[in-house]
Amino acid sequence: MKRINFPITDEQLLSLSCGERVLASGYLYTARDAAHKRMYELLQNGEKLPIDIKGQAIYYVGAAPAKPGYVIGPCGPTSSYRMDKYAPSLLDLGLKVMIGKGARGQDVIDSMIKNQAVYLIAVGGAAALIAKSIKKVDLICYEDLGTEAIYRYEVEDMPLITAIDSKGRNIYVR
């Protein structure tokens, strides 16, 4: 199976094709509904984001708490369509990889093609299994949002599937 690294190189990103399965390693940021809303509002007000997302990957997740002795609790993907309203603004700033589950709207797909980005999915509900590939967790910002705060994960061989590639080919359209 193909291995990729985050932050992703242009060469790796362009090589991913719809339906292709990968094992991802490296660093990604987490953000879901509430963090996206805050970032979007900052951009609307002409302010800077708390993280530099150029070239980065964002995983749509809100982990469960870690049991003692664990790096993290179960942390499977959440439904991506809820981030559709916010995603094009982040893609315009250079976000390269979105990771979640489920279909995306046409506005997001158009923006992905324009900005050369990919959308990868993890298996929804495989949260305990996915947690095994998270090696380190750092809180980055929005601590008050709890599980919805922005974290940085170090991941190793995280099992993902290319759902929409940089040419806009979509696994959900059959």
Add this chain to the structure above:
Amino acid sequence: MKVREIAAQELSSAVEKLFKECNYYIGDDIMDELTACRENEDSQLAKDVLTQIIDNDKIAADEQIPMCQDTGMAVLFVEYGDRVVVDGEGFDAAVESGVRNAYVSGYLRKSVVNDPVFDRVNTKDNTPAVIHTTIVPGDKIRITAGGKGFGSENMSAVKMLTPSAGVEGVKQFVLDTVRYAGPNPCPPIVVGVGIGGTFEKAAQLAKKATFRSIKTRHEDARYAQLEEELLGEINKMNIGPAGLGGKTTALGVNIETYPTHIAGMPVAVNICCHACRHKSVEI
């Protein structure tokens, strides 16, 4: 008439145990069906997705960690014996204590916000729960409880059909709802269908249907047949595991019914992901 006293502490401990266990241990009905459906799939990708789900559920049970990070909003169906008195803090408060203790000490995610539109501040202990209580004769309390994840809850729908729509109208609404949901509710799903009653009764029946084993069928043979038919139709949609195509879109379809008004035929479809979590206890 003799009244039975149940200590609030006993009730709250039972509720705590229900929520921890339903989040750690998937039911045998679901595990058996996941395993059978994996054998039945032709596509390697569908098989692999089901393997990930099966492996995931085994890890959760072995390590006593939640099978999904979305440990849900707490929903309870209570049959409350009319000769029971809950001593101490009272029934609802004891249930809320049990939910709080489960989510805090069981490493379950706290997913509830205090206000739906304006504040949306996390309550930090997953309370309040949604409690459906029926008073029944007797001196026992029976509780069926589950954590309901919202990936699938968001894909649910209610429609006020009228009598002329008939069984075909019911079928079409259920199938349209599942098709529209597509990959979003984490298929393979369990489909709970509530038919009859009023607007809110149908929705409650649909939720209750998802809290029933998928190995049970409606006691009326006509509805049992409708459950089988709908399952067959849904599994022809090629939505498949994780929405990536395949023969396993739903693991089961459960219907619950209730008498209704001469002018109406309410139908509710409550979709549950493959982490269809529910446990029961009698106190």
